[in-house]
Amino acid sequence: MSEGVYENPEPFKDDEPDAMKNTDIDGQLYNNLRAFKSSPRDGVVASELDSSGKRPxxxxxxxxxxxxxxxxxxxxxxxxxxxxxxxxxxxxxxxxxxxxxxxxxxxxxxxxxxxxxxxxxxxxxxxxxxxxxxxxxxxxEGWRYSDSSLYFLSTEKKTWEESRQDCLGRGADLVIINSREEQTFVFNLHLSAWIGLTDSVTEGIWKWVDGTTLTTGYWWKGQPDNYGQEDCAEINFSKGDPVTTWNDDKCGANNSWICEKVV
Ligand SMILES: [Ca+2]
Ligand SMILES: [Ca+2]
Ligand SMILES: [Ca+2]
CATH class of the missing domain: 1.20.5 (Single alpha-helices involved in coiled-coils or other helix-helix interfaces)
Structure with missing residues (x-):
């Protein structure tokens, strides 16, 4: 046995109450346990505990x-x-x-x-x-075509009115010359013939067979002269200038004729 054991002359003397001793031991155990067993659920580690051991x-x-x-x-x-x-x-x-x-x-x-x-x-x-x-x-059937019109050239000679009736019977009418180009085309047909122009209603007032009044004429020099009451117009290809070839003649005279049918 060591001498230290006997240094306390009263080794078994215990003046403190048992309840107090138990309390100190429990507190020490709790502190030790918190110091070494921190838990994620606690949210803090033991080191974050304050000195009193309480949670911050x-x-x-x-x-x-x-x-x-x-x-x-x-x-x-x-x-x-x-x-x-x-x-x-x-x-x-x-x-x-x-x-x-x-x-x-x-x-x-x-x-x-x-x-x-x-x-x-x-x-x-x-x-x-x-x-x-x-x-x-x-x-x-012998018609000629130019610029949306068909032209029929007669091989007979008739009065102006008979000629017109022939054209109407063919679903056409005596030619109406609407332009300088058409005048030239008809002239180049090389036919002296009746055209669809007359002043039989009012002397000196020339009208086409469709009822329109003449605005531009291609009369031969000195024509129309109404010599002996001439009320129907003809084109004469024998004249030199293609645009000065018209003459007024007696409507009862026999002449060739030209029909025109617009296609
Ligand atoms: Ca015409
Ligand atoms: Ca006349
Ligand atoms: Ca004449």
């Missing part, structure tokens, strides 16, 4: 508060971001929808225009084919 609830509350603020800010940020993304997506979808609608409208409009153009061209083609058929048929 104030610091944890601040930490949790900051964490909540950060989480709230994150949630708000994500909410703003997704709202903006959804709005952008809706805007793009609306733009695409509008673009597609415009595309459909344009496509429909272009299709209708093409259809209308096709119908017009088809109709025009039909008219041209009919016109070509009429021209070909008349040319086979």
């Amino acid at each position: 609830s104030g610091v944890a509350a601040v930490f949790l508060g900051l964490l909540c603020v950060l989480l709230l800010a994150g949630i708000i940020g994500l909410s703003v971001y997704y709202n903006r993304a959804i709005k952008d997506s809706e805007d793009k979808r609306n733009i695409l929808s509008q673009s597609f609608s415009l595309y459909k409208i344009n496509t429909t409009s272009e299709r209708d225009q093409l259809q209308t153009r096709y119908n017009n061209l088809t109709e025009e083609k039909g008219h041209i084919q009919a016109k070509l058929f009429v021209i070909e048929q008349h040319c086979q």
Whole structure:
């Protein structure tokens, strides 16, 4: 036995009450346990415990508060971001929808225009084919064609009125000279013949067979002279200048004639 054991002369003397001793031991055990067994659920480690061994609830509350603020800010940020993304997506979808609608409208409009153009061209083609058929048929019967008109040259001689009746019977009328070009064309037919011009209704007032009044005449020099009551006009190719070839003659005289049919 060591001497130290006996240094306390009263090793078994215990003046303190048992209850107090138990309390001190429990407190020491609790302190030791908290120092070496910290838990994540506690939120603090043992070293953060104050000297009294109590939990620093104030610091944890601040930490949790900051964490909540950060989480709230994150949630708000994500909410703003997704709202903006959804709005952008809706805007793009609306733009695409509008673009597609415009595309459909344009496509429909272009299709209708093409259809209308096709119908017009088809109709025009039909008219041209009919016109070509009429021209070909008349040319086979001896008619001449120029600038949308067919011309029939008689091989007989008749009065002005008989000549006109012949033209009407052919679905035409005595020629009406509407332009300098037509005057030249008729002149080059090399035929002295009645044309569809007369002043039989009112002397000196020359009118075409369609009722229109003469505005530009291609009279030979000194004509019309109404010599012995001449009320019907003829073209005479023997005159030198193609645009000065008309003469007034007696309507009862026999003459060749030229019919015109506008195609
Ligand atoms: Ca004419
Ligand atoms: Ca006359
Ligand atoms: Ca005359």
